[in-house]
Amino acid sequence: xxxxRLTGQSPVSLALGFPIMIxxxxxxxxxxxxxxxxxxxxxxxxxxxxxxxxVLALGKFPGxxxxxxxxxxxxxxxxxxxxxxxxxxxxxSGPLGDLKLIYTPAAIIIAQTVISAPVVTGLTAxxxxxxxxxxxxxxxxxxxxxxxxxxxxxxxxxxxxxxxxMAGFGSVxxxxxxxxxxxxNIRYQTRVLTTAIVLETGKxxxxxxxxxxxxxxxxxxxxxxxxxxxxxxGVRR
Amino acid sequence: xxxxLVEIRNLRVVRGGxxxxxxxxxxxxxxxxxxxxxxxxAGKSSLLLALARLLPLERGEIFFNGNPPASESDLAYRRKVxxxxxxxLLFDTSVFDNVAAxxxxxxxxxxxxxxxxEKWLARLGIAELKHRRATELSGGEAQRVSLARALxxxxxxxxxxxxxxxxxxxxxxxxLDDLSALLAETQIxxxxxxxxxxxxxFLGDGVAVILAGExxxxxxxxxxxxxxxxxxVAAFVGVETVLPGRVVAAxxxxxxxxxxAQRIEAVGHAQFNQQVYACLRPExxxxxxxxxxxxxxxxxxLRGRVKQILPGGPLVRVVLDCGFILVALVTRxxxxxxxxxxxxxxxxxxxxxxxxxxxxxxxxFRISKxx
Numbered sequence: 200x201x202x203x204r205l206t207g208q209s210p211v212s213l214a215l216g217f218p219i220m221i222x223x224x225x226x227x228x229x230x231x232x233x234x235x236x237x238x239x240x241x242x243x244x245x246x247x248x249x250x251x252x253x254v255l256a257l258g259k260f261p262g263x264x265x266x267x268x269x270x271x272x273x274x275x276x277x278x279x280x281x282x283x284x285x286x287x288x289x290x291x292s293g294p295l296g297d298l299k300l301i302y303t304p305a306a307i308i309i310a311q312t313v314i315s316a317p318v319v320t321g322l323t324a325x326x327x328x329x330x331x332x333x334x335x336x337x338x339x340x341x342x343x344x345x346x347x348x349x350x351x352x353x354x355x356x357x358x359x360x361x362x363x364x365m366a367g368f369g370s371v372x373x374x375x376x377x378x379x380x381x382x383x384n385i386r387y388q389t390r391v392l393t394t395a396i397v398l399e400t401g402k403x404x405x406x407x408x409x410x411x412x413x414x415x416x417x418x419x420x421x422x423x424x425x426x427x428x429x430x431x432x433g434v435r436r
Numbered sequence: 437x438x439x440x441l442v443e444i445r446n447l448r449v450v451r452g453g454x455x456x457x458x459x460x461x462x463x464x465x466x467x468x469x470x471x472x473x474x475x476x477x478a479g480k481s482s483l484l485l486a487l488a489r490l491l492p493l494e495r496g497e498i499f500f501n502g503n504p505p506a507s508e509s510d511l512a513y514r515r516k517v518x519x520x521x522x523x524x525l526l527f528d529t530s531v532f533d534n535v536a537a538x539x540x541x542x543x544x545x546x547x548x549x550x551x552x553x554e555k556w557l558a559r560l561g562i563a564e565l566k567h568r569r570a571t572e573l574s575g576g577e578a579q580r581v582s583l584a585r586a587l588x589x590x591x592x593x594x595x596x597x598x599x600x601x602x603x604x605x606x607x608x609x610x611x612l613d614d615l616s617a618l619l620a621e622t623q624i625x626x627x628x629x630x631x632x633x634x635x636x637x638f639l640g641d642g643v644a645v646i647l648a649g650e651x652x653x654x655x656x657x658x659x660x661x662x663x664x665x666x667x668x669v670a671a672f673v674g675v676e677t678v679l680p681g682r683v684v685a686a687x688x689x690x691x692x693x694x695x696x697a698q699r700i701e702a703v704g705h706a707q708f709n710q711q712v713y714a715c716l717r718p719e720x721x722x723x724x725x726x727x728x729x730x731x732x733x734x735x736x737x738l739r740g741r742v743k744q745i746l747p748g749g750p751l752v753r754v755v756l757d758c759g760f761i762l763v764a765l766v767t768r769x770x771x772x773x774x775x776x777x778x779x780x781x782x783x784x785x786x787x788x789x790x791x792x793x794x795x796x797x798x799x800x801f802r803i804s805k806x807x
Contacts, residue, residue, distance in 0.1 A: 340519025
C-alpha cells in the first residue's frame with residue numbers, strides 16, 4: 200500500500216495519487232478479490248432467488264404470504280447481524296467449524312449470499328407479481344408448458360429482474376460489517392475494498408481511504424452501467 | 437350433422453365454495469361457430485376457460501372428438517386449442533415473435549414457423565407490422581396480432597373471449613368482417629363469448645345463452661331470438677314486452693290470451709285457462725295514425741296513448757299505454773311523419789305469429805315480479 204500521508208497534501212496531489220493507486224499491485228489484488236467475491240455471491244443469490252421468487256410469486260400453497268414477508272424482512276437484514284450468525288456457525292468451535300471456513304473468502308461469499316439472496320428473491324417475486332395475471336392463462340391457452348410459461352414470464356419481466364440483480368450486487372459490494380466479521384480483513388487473503396477503507400480510515404490514512412472509496416464507487420458504477428445498458432436496450436419509449 | 441367436436445356433460449364449476457357454472461349438456465359441432473351470450477359475470481368466460489382446461493371442474497366431463505378428458509394430458513389437449521382473450525396480452529417483443537410464440541412452444545421448425553407467421557399476418561392484413569414492436573400497436577392492430585397468434589396454430593378449437601369489446605365501432609366492424617370470412621374459409625370450430633347480441637348473430641351459427649351461471653338455452657340464432665325458452669332469456673335477448681295472461685281460447689294452434697285490459701291473439705300451443713306470458717319484440721310492432729289504418733292482416737290491433745318517446749340512434753323507442761305497457765321500435769323518420777308525441781292516441785298492430793307464448797310456472801312467475 201503506498202504510504203502517503205494526508206497532512207501537507209494538496210487536493211491536486213490527492214487527485215494525482217489516485218491513478219497511481221490503481222496500478223499498485225496490492226490495491227489491484229484487493230479490487231479483484233472484492234469483485235470476485237461479490238459477483239460470485241450475487242450469482243449464487245440469482246440461482247437461489249430467481250426460482251424461489253418465482254415460486255413465491257406464482258405458486259399457490261398455504262403460508263405463501265408468510266414466506267414472502269420473511270423474504271421481505273430478509274431484504275433489510277443488517278449485515279452485522281448476518282456476520283454475527285455466519286461467524287458463529289463457522290467459528291472453529293461452532294457447528295460448521297470443521298469446514299475451516301472462518302476468515303476465508305468462502306466465508307465472505309456465504310455471508311454476502313445470505314445478504315443478497317433475499318433481495319433478489321423479493322424483487323423477483325415483486326417483478327413477476329407486477330405482470331398481468333391473465334398472461335399466464337394466455338400462455339397456457341397458446342399451448343405453453345409450465346417451464347415455457349415461466350421462461351416467457353421471465354422474459355416479460357426482464358427489466359425489473361435486471362434491477363433485482365443490480366440491487367443484489369449493490370447490497371454486497373458496499374457491505375462491510377459481515378465481510379469484516381467472517382473474513383477478518385486479512386491482508387492478501389480476505390481484505391476487500393470496504394474493509395480496507397475501514398482499516399485505512401482507522402489508521403488515519405484518509406487519502407488512501409478516499410482513493411479506495413472513489414475506486415469502490417467507480418467499480419459499482421461500471422458494473423451497474425453495464426447492467427443498465429443491457430436493461431435499457433429493451434425499453435420502449 | 438357431423439359428429440360433434442366438443443360434448444359437455446353435467447359440467448359444474450365451483451369457485452370459493454360458490455357454484456359459478458352449471459351446464460347439463462352442450463354440444464359443439466365440427467366447424468361450427470357457437471356464440472355464447474349472457475350478461476357480464478354470468479359465467480361465460482368460465483365456460484371458455486373450462487374448455488381450455490384452465491379451470492378445475494367440480495364435476496362433469498368435456499369430451500373432445502368423442503374422447504374422454506382422461507385420454508390425454510392437459511398440455512397435449514391445450515395444444516389442439518387456441519385462446520384469444522379480451523385484452524390482446526401481447527408479449528413485449530416483435531409482432532413476428534408474438535405470432536411465432538405458440539408455434540415455438542410446439543417445437544415447430546424455423547421454416548414452418550416463418551411461413552405460417554407470414555401467412556397469418558397477411559391473412560389478417562397486418563403483414564407490414566411484422567417487425568414492429570408489439571407494445572407500440574393500436575388496439576385494433578394488437579387484437580389482429582392476437583388473433584393471428586391463435587390462428588397460426590391452426591387449432592382444432594378456437595376460443596374467443598370478447599375479443600372485440602375493447603375496440604371502437606369502425607375497427608370492430610372491419611375485424612368482425614375479416615374474422616367472419618376467415619372462419620368460413622378455414623372451417624375452424626369456434627366458441628365466441630360475447631355480451632353483444634349483434635356480434636353473436638353476425639358470427640354465430642349457434643347461440644348458447646348463459647344466465648346466472650347456468651346454460652339456459654342452446655339453439656339456432658332464430659330459435660333463441662324469436663322463441664326464448666324462458667322469461668330471463670327473453671329479457672336478455674331483447675323481448676321487451678312481456679305480458680302475464682290467461683288462455684281464454686285455444687284451437688288449431690290459434691290461441692287468445694286475456695292480458696287484463698285487452699285480448700291478444702297468438703299462434704302456438706297452450707291449454708285452455710293456462711297461465712302464460714305473451715312476449716313481443718318491439719320491432720314486430722307497427723304504429724298507425726287512426727286515419728291511415730289499413731285493412732291489415734294483423735290480428736292484433738290495440739289503441740293506446742303515447743307515454744314516452746326515447747330516441748336512440750336511427751331508431752326511436754315508443755312506449756305506449758294500452759292498458760298495459762307496450763314498447764315499439766320505429767324509425768326516426770316515421771316517428772316524425774306521424775308527429776308522435778307524448779299523449780297522442782295511436783294504434784299498434786302486430787301479427788299473431790309475432791307473439792311468443794311462454795308457459796308460466798311458479799318459478800317464472802317469481803322472476804316476473806320485478807321486470
